[in-house]
Amino acid sequence: MSEPALPKQPRDRAIDALRGIAMLCMIADHTAFGSHILWLLHLPNYLQGSSGFVLMAGFALGMVSLRRAEKLGWSGAYAKILLRTLQIYLIHVFLALMMTDIGLYTRGIRSVPTASITFPQLFRDILLLRWLPTYMDILPLYVILLLLTPLALECFRRGLAWLVFAVSFCLYATLQTHPHIFDFEWMRPGMARGFHQWGWQLVFLVGLAAGFSRVDLTLKKSPRIRNAAFAISMVVVVASFLLARVQAGDFGVHHLLSTSMEESLTQKYVHAPLRTLSIVAGAIVFYVVITALNNRGRWRAALEFLEVCGRNSLFIFVGHFTFVALRFAIGAKHWPPLGQDLWFCFVAASLYAVARWHPALIARLQGTFVAPQPAAA
DSSP states (O other), rough: OOOOOOOOOOOOOOHHHHHHHHHHHHHHHOTTTHHHHHHHTOOOTTTTTTHHHHHHHHHHHOOOOHHHHHHHHHHHHHHHHHHHHHHHHHHHHHHHHHHHHHHHHHSSSSOOTTTOOOHHHHHHHHHHTTOOTTTOOOHHHHHHHHHHHHHHHHHHHHTTHHHHHHHHHHHHHHHHTTTTTOOOTSTTTTHSSSOOOOHHHHHHHHHHHHTTTTTHHHHOOHHHHHHHHHHHHHHHHHHHHHHHHTTTTTOSOOSSHHHHHHHHHGGGGTTTTHHHHHHHHHHHHHHHHHHHHHGGGGGGHHHHHHHHHHTTTHHHHHHHHHHHHHHHHHTTTOOOHHHHHHHHHHHHHHHHHHHEEEEEEHHHGGGOOOOOOOOOO
């Protein structure tokens, strides 16, 4: 996989909007479980906010690394990735300690792995990624994926992308029949039983390779490729949606697949084939649609909201845990669906307001990684 030419161009707003959609899905899942909005955002059962975020994070990292390599060389680009990894690791430690302490107070968040554990043992487990309070699965896995990124990018540069994906797909395929064969004992309880590290690695690498190859430029410049990619991806998304609804019994009791076949196609923890295809296909569909809507004024406000959330995704992710804690503290998880809809709107609006009108605060949190604000239209 050779390095593509990098013409000067403005920031791709559709990429930011896609990341914003993924962030909203995660916020809804964490703060408004059972709401109408959550149901709407997850209509295609196999699309998942956290997985979409991992895909788009890989995509953005592939693009950003090319830009950094132009200015700093590849060694400098790799150093930036490792610095980012350290930053996210420290944020993980802070959030894990904070959420554990809040969980002990509210009794609503999974707080400690065992009742007899001491604080030094708990702190050690947090440092080693062994203890993850509720909803904390994504950051430790993201740390691991970032650590692997320089190696993957170096292979891409040397034309060894086939080797990267051969290893990645073999791991992924093996997990479909032996989901626990590569479990790490030190990753527990969330990582080993929640979002599977070997499922996410394929999704992340697909995004990384697409960003490194500047797939977005190809889709913009070639209407034939864009239309073909959109049509094929739309078929996958619609088919997965219909299959999910049939299997859920929404269209009657006659399922298309047996229970074992459905689990092998859709099982969440290893990103089974249908789920993985839907994540990638959904990203292509949304990208093409958002790019088209960017030229229409009536959608400007909605897209600007998504772009702000996407550009400031690290702040949004960290900040939404404040509302996760409040959800448990005030008993919001027991509210009726309409109440949770209003709670989600309040959470999303609060985070957006800080990200939109207090960029200096975001810059202090995200450091040198703060995304530049686009020029006013």
